[in-house]
Amino acid sequence: xxxxxxxxxxxxxxxxxxxxxxxxxxxxxxxxxxxxxxxxxxxxxxxxxxxxxxxxxxxxxxxxxxxxxxxxxxxxxxxxxxxxxxxxxxxxxxxxxxxxxxxxxxxxxxxxxxxxxxxxxxxxxxxxxxxxxxxxxxxxxxxxxxxxxxxxxxxxxxxxxxxxxxxxxxxxxxxxxxxxxxxxxxxxxxxxxxxxxxxxxxxxxxxxxxxxxxxxxxxxxxxxxxxxxxxxxxxxxxxxxxxxxxxxxxxxxxxxxxxxxxxxxxxxxxxxxxxxxxxxxxxxxxxxxxxxxxxxxxxxxxxxxxxxxxxxxxxxxxxxxxxxxxxxxxxxxxxxxxxxxxxxxxxxxxxxxxxxxxxxxxxxxxxxxxxxxxxxxxx
Amino acid sequence: xxxxxxxxxxxxxxxxxxxxxxxxxxxxxxxxxxxxxxxxxxxxxxxxxxxxxxxxxxxxxxxxxxxxxxxxxxxxxxxxxxxxxxxxxxxxxxxxxxxxxxxxxxxxxxxxxxxxxxxxxxxxxxxxxxxxxxxxxxxxxxxxxxxxxxxxxxxxxxxxxxxxxxxxxxxxxxxxxxxxxxxxxxxxxxxxxxxxxxxxxxxxxxxxxxxxxxxxxxxxxxxxxxxxxxxxxxxxxxxxxxxxxxxxxxxxxxxxxxxxxxxxxxxxxxxxxxxxxxxxxxxxxxxxxxxxxxxxxxxxxxxxxxxxxxxxxxxxxxxxxxxxxxxxxxxxxxxxxxxxxxxxxxxxxxxxxxxxxxxxxxxxxxxxxxxxxxxxxxxxxxxxxxx
Ligand SMILES: Cc1cc2nc3c(=O)[nH]c(=O)nc-3n(C[C@H](O)[C@H](O)[C@H](O)COP(=O)(O)OP(=O)(O)OC[C@H]3O[C@@H](n4cnc5c(N)ncnc54)[C@H](O)[C@@H]3O)c2cc1C
Numbered sequence: 001x002x003x004x005x006x007x008x009x010x011x012x013x014x015x016x017x018x019x020x021x022x023x024x025x026x027x028x029x030x031x032x033x034x035x036x037x038x039x040x041x042x043x044x045x046x047x048x049x050x051x052x053x054x055x056x057x058x059x060x061x062x063x064x065x066x067x068x069x070x071x072x073x074x075x076x077x078x079x080x081x082x083x084x085x086x087x088x089x090x091x092x093x094x095x096x097x098x099x100x101x102x103x104x105x106x107x108x109x110x111x112x113x114x115x116x117x118x119x120x121x122x123x124x125x126x127x128x129x130x131x132x133x134x135x136x137x138x139x140x141x142x143x144x145x146x147x148x149x150x151x152x153x154x155x156x157x158x159x160x161x162x163x164x165x166x167x168x169x170x171x172x173x174x175x176x177x178x179x180x181x182x183x184x185x186x187x188x189x190x191x192x193x194x195x196x197x198x199x200x201x202x203x204x205x206x207x208x209x210x211x212x213x214x215x216x217x218x219x220x221x222x223x224x225x226x227x228x229x230x231x232x233x234x235x236x237x238x239x240x241x242x243x244x245x246x247x248x249x250x251x252x253x254x255x256x257x258x259x260x261x262x263x264x265x266x267x268x269x270x271x272x273x274x275x276x277x278x279x280x281x282x283x284x285x286x287x288x289x290x291x292x293x294x295x296x297x298x299x300x301x302x303x304x305x306x307x308x309x310x311x312x313x314x315x316x317x318x319x320x321x322x323x324x325x326x327x328x329x330x331x332x333x334x335x336x337x338x339x340x341x342x343x344x345x346x347x348x349x350x351x352x353x354x355x356x357x358x359x360x361x362x363x364x365x366x367x368x369x370x371x372x373x374x375x376x377x378x379x
Numbered sequence: 380x381x382x383x384x385x386x387x388x389x390x391x392x393x394x395x396x397x398x399x400x401x402x403x404x405x406x407x408x409x410x411x412x413x414x415x416x417x418x419x420x421x422x423x424x425x426x427x428x429x430x431x432x433x434x435x436x437x438x439x440x441x442x443x444x445x446x447x448x449x450x451x452x453x454x455x456x457x458x459x460x461x462x463x464x465x466x467x468x469x470x471x472x473x474x475x476x477x478x479x480x481x482x483x484x485x486x487x488x489x490x491x492x493x494x495x496x497x498x499x500x501x502x503x504x505x506x507x508x509x510x511x512x513x514x515x516x517x518x519x520x521x522x523x524x525x526x527x528x529x530x531x532x533x534x535x536x537x538x539x540x541x542x543x544x545x546x547x548x549x550x551x552x553x554x555x556x557x558x559x560x561x562x563x564x565x566x567x568x569x570x571x572x573x574x575x576x577x578x579x580x581x582x583x584x585x586x587x588x589x590x591x592x593x594x595x596x597x598x599x600x601x602x603x604x605x606x607x608x609x610x611x612x613x614x615x616x617x618x619x620x621x622x623x624x625x626x627x628x629x630x631x632x633x634x635x636x637x638x639x640x641x642x643x644x645x646x647x648x649x650x651x652x653x654x655x656x657x658x659x660x661x662x663x664x665x666x667x668x669x670x671x672x673x674x675x676x677x678x679x680x681x682x683x684x685x686x687x688x689x690x691x692x693x694x695x696x697x698x699x700x701x702x703x704x705x706x707x708x709x710x711x712x713x714x715x716x717x718x719x720x721x722x723x724x725x726x727x728x729x730x731x732x733x734x735x736x737x738x739x740x741x742x743x744x745x746x747x748x749x750x751x752x753x754x755x756x757x758x759x760x761x762x763x764x765x766x
Contacts, residue, residue: 265758265759271753272749272753274753274758275749275750275752275753275756276749278756279700279701279749279752282693282694282697283674283697284671286671286675286678286697287670287671289674289678290674290677304670307666307667307670310667311667311671364660367659368659368660370663370666370667371659372659374663374666375639375663375666376639376643377642377643377654377662378643378650378651378654379654
């Protein structure tokens with residue numbers, strides 16, 4: 001598939017999207033429920049197209065970075081809803097690299113076949129940006145770990161079959177040294193999920209409580225106490241996707257549409273602001289393509305790539321803030337703004353743009369890292 | 380196509396990197412900051428001996444054909460040299476002279492090219508482009524300056540402003556409205572009827588007003604016919620904006636690097652000031668802007684090699700607008716982060732801000748390019764007289 005010319009690859013994707021993606025879920029102004037998105041998940045899985053970046057031997061498409069980005073670009077253009085993708089992006093690549101043969105055989109097929117949904121249990125009430133201060137504890141008891149503690153902000157937890165989590169297995173060593181990586185079945189006795197409603201009114205994330213939860217020793221990935229560096233090492237080339245210009249490109253089109261509908265193009269001050277946003281998007285696109293070019297040439301990306309995430313997420317916020325202001329009273333509508341022939345999802349875009357500066361390493365944390373790792377400023 | 384318009388040539392990374400290295404070595408031997416200090420507020424404002432050595436290295440003829448002594452390279456290589464010389468604050472007029480060389484090489488007067496280009500490549504002749512008649516414009520195709528037929532002789536009358544490096548120029552490429560449309564005319568410095576008035580710019584360089592009072596022009600001095608000019612000028616202005624972007628990137632880089640080093644050295648409250656998070660984040664934001672200038676520059680260079688004129692113009696304006704804003708911001712913040720020493724003339728950091736101000740305006744300020752970008756994006760109606 002990597003050998004296909006880009007245009008043909010796009011055409012194939014489009015044909016499949018037209019055929020398999022449910023029309024009523026295109027450009028939804030909310031995240032589709034699991035029940036809604038499942039047919040699409042299964043259609044992708046049946047075609048072998050669920051894991052574009054996984055190696056073919058593990059059921060992935062084995063796409064090059066260029067094709068991988070086209071893949072997401074086409075899904076975005078078609079307005080597909082977000083899949084439960086934590087296992088695709090994080091767990092799968094981690095198991096491929098560090099899992100035992102038995103773990104790979106047990107878990108990978110169920111992920112690429114869309115049979116099991118995973119959630120990611122890293123954050124805790126007391127451990128957000130300072131993740132390595134986490135306190136959920138796992139103590140070895142015979143052939144099991146016994147896990148006690150609490151995770152929070154766990155996306156998809158209410159619908160997940162499994163959770164991968166970071167736990168403390170050693171309290172006598174430095175913070176980062178005593179952390180291990182476990183896999184737990186969400187049906188295990190002692191696990192309780194309490195959904196948390198987000199600003200969009202969706203129960204997308206949740207608290208997950210662990211009360212004497214018994215997890216087989218076989219579900220430890222990598223070595224005991226060595227989970228931290230392993231989990232961190234995963235932030236590879238895929239980080240680039242956090243800086244994709246796609247969301248901002250879509251949002252600015254909506255902003256332009258809103259401007260046409262409200263006559264804002266007659267306002268020179270608005271046009272100047274809009275132009276600046278366009279220029280900001282152009283610069284994001286140029287920077288994004290520059291990094292993609294590096295990956296294609298086989299350059300290993302350094303910490304500097306996270307500038308894309310910072311700029312992309314802040315630009316997305318600026319565009320959507322402009323939408324809300326331009327809409328005036330309509331900009332305050334909770335649901336989409338309707339004109340005779342058009343519907344513009346102002347508030348959905350605005351709220352969508354709110355958390356990306358917080359998760360995936362908050363933008364403040366990204367700037368801390370850039371200052372030290374790239375600019376070499378003193379600690 | 381001549382080599383000058385053949386900027387479609389993809390940037391050869393090896394050639395570019397070799398060139399970059401040799402400019403850096405040159406600058407280490409001839410530090411530009413020292414010349415900028417020594418020669419500011421004087422004319423011609425640069426060191427002719429240094430210019431000759433730059434010519435020997437081949438930099439005065441980068442886009443010119445090898446037959447006239449040029450290197451036969453493209454816009455990418457011009458930008459490498461422009462960026463490095465600007466980073467060193469060299470006072471020689473590399474950017475403006477190269478833009479004028481591109482104009483001459485792009486004309487359709489073979490005889491005149493044969494006469495001028497070898498002298499440009501060898502460094503004997505510096506030319507400057509005289510196109511601007513008012514501030515804040517990118518319209519070169521509709522000059523008020525006229526080339527008229529007066530009793531069988533062609534005479535040039537009009538006024539051009541903001542001409543850089545005019546005192547050191549041996550001649551000017553002048554845009555003028557002739558009977559059949561806009562043409563490019565070659566006017567030698569010292570021609571009868573040509574007068575010059577210099578205005579001091581903040582970086583110590585001079586911007587000149589040229590007055591043409593019935594300056595006689597021979598047929599042989601029409602550099603580019605109406606047809607050639609209408610093709611050449613829009614492209615030339617885009618390429619010039621891209622060269623200006625490269626210069627701004629160089630200035631940003633150098634000021635940024637000095638500031639970064641200072642944050643590691645200067646101690647207050649018992650710690651290096653670079654350990655204060657608010658300063659770290661500010662520096663990261665400046666760095667991100669610098670990286671985006673770089674990315675926009677690369678795309679603009681590539682777009683100048685493509686046939687699509689709108690994409691070329693969009694990319695050039697996006698690059699120049701970003702570079703100009705980033706350079707001004709970077710310059711001001713560099714001083715802020717230095718504290719009072721940054722405001723002292725004895726410290727070099729202020730020289731970068733001043734050069735950034737001049738180069739931000741050269742070939743279109745950020746607002747001018749933003750407006751053009753808006754028009755090209757269809758946000759506002761096209762103004763009469765625009766491409
Ligand atoms: C929509 C959403 C989905 C999520 N999904 C998951 C998930 O599936 N699994 C999971 O494990 N986690 C998830 N998270 C949690 C996410 O990883 C955390 O929110 C993130 O790590 C930040 O931690 P915190 O929220 O505790 O904020 P805090 O760390 O308390 O930060 C609060 C503020 O202080 C700033 N701050 C903190 N430290 C510093 C510092 N050193 N310097 C400067 N500023 C600092 C932060 O940038 C932020 O602005 C999700 C979050 C969101 C919003």
